[in-house]
Amino acid sequence: MFYDIIQLPARFLLKFFIKRLEFTGLENLPKSGAVILASNHSNSFFDAVILCAYFVRRVWSLARGDVFKKPLAKKVLSSLYMMPMYRLSEGKEYLGDNDDTFNKCISLFKQGEMVLIFSEGLCTHQTKLLPLKKGTGRLAQKAWDDKIDVVIVPIGITYNNFNKFGKIVKVNIGKPMQKEEFPQEATEGMFLKEFNRILTEKLNALLDTTLPKPSFWKNPWYYIGLVINFPVNALATGLSRKLTRGSVFFDSITAGFMIFVLPIYWILLALLIYFLTKFV
Template sequence: MIEQHSAFDSSRNTSDTMPANLMVAHSTTSRVCPWLSPLMYLLGRHFLMPLFFGRIKITGQENLPKTGPVILAPTHRARWDALLIPYVAGRCVTGRDLRFMVTISECQGLQGWFVRRMGGFPVDPQRPSISTLRHGVNLLQNGEAVVIFPEGGIFRDDEVHPLKPGISRLALSAESGDKPGTACAKGERNLGVKIVPIAIHYSQPCPSWGTDVTIHIGSPLEVAHYTSDSVKKEAKRLTTDLTKALQKLSHQEAELTQHRFAEIANG
């Protein structure tokens, strides 16, 4: 199963600091295979997900944009997240193939063959390159739906952990028409990029057969509302607002879990 990684800290590294051999291995090419993608979505939606999980409760699917550039930003609680997000937001729901940012180690061998043909593209979380950022921006500028786990790793609790800054910087670069690694006038164009917060909750920390899942999909954040100041300040503000949105969705699940519903007798 694929472990998706997410928002990189783009302030740490660029392609200038990466060895040539790593740059070759880190080639960010991906495409959606026209026959494999529909087959995998079909198998996942109608067989794998219903057979493995107990109840799958979803709220807020009306918040998913069916067109235009969007980043889906889920909390990361298990490797199953990478299969549940296509189940609740993929082609069977929105008509869209999702493009996942995955760790570079998951793009090797046979698994890597499948990942790339399902639209995945690699990032080295320790040495995120300009080419990765550029590829993510290009996907958004082409109107794609990109999945990035902003916490950066799997956390088994239901707390929202500090988000990585890469997701906000990527969104702002795409929205303003910037080309990472090149000189580009700020605000050259506005795309209407949206970030959709998604909170995933499992009935047990390590999902096993019969585990119940609840997925809350929040209202999209309009990236265009974060372009009035410097990129650094606006990225920080966007990250803060995304954190609050994820916390609100997670708190919503906690309230539902703790709430005692009155039992009403039948008849």
């Protein structure tokens, strides 16, 4: 799959876009077994890009359903292990497809896979947690009803900005939550309410506004890239601003552009240097 091909290159190439990236709690990620990664969602697809690039285990992601409507987009996103979740605003006719996605998740859990869900259900550029939707609780409940020993790992992602090149990002990973931490004998409505209350507390504790300070030695690639990659940086930033004006996709478009264009740029630059040194 495309995910497996680009994961390591993407991890390296992101160093030229992110000035400082810090993870805490990586030891809390189970090395095996079924996992629901329950994260906040303030920066569109870029949230998933960071987690999928840096987590050693393969991550399947739930993403907004409207981007899957075009056949080519659906094919590309599926190759990146993304699955659609539709909202009512995207059309009633698509809501039934959510059952297929949930069933796919249950199948993945039975295989011991890890699924990322953004528990707020929508993305806006904010630093505070929005009220959680019911999707995470319903997915966990369905898995537990099917006797699958899935754990919930809360994740808080914090950014210093959402629309500038060279950002600081902190990812805090909480301890896995077991089935026993949630109400066992409750109606569906009471279970989901208590589930969201507990998860909200965990996520709020992980949203850290004290971001690490940038340093050349923490990420020298970023500072070297400011000089060497200047044409690509400028083109990616300018193009993204035009395409994403008024939306939440600036980082997603900019990072995606750089991941695919930087290797081509480096090859062309190397060829130019080669010919200049050979024939001049």
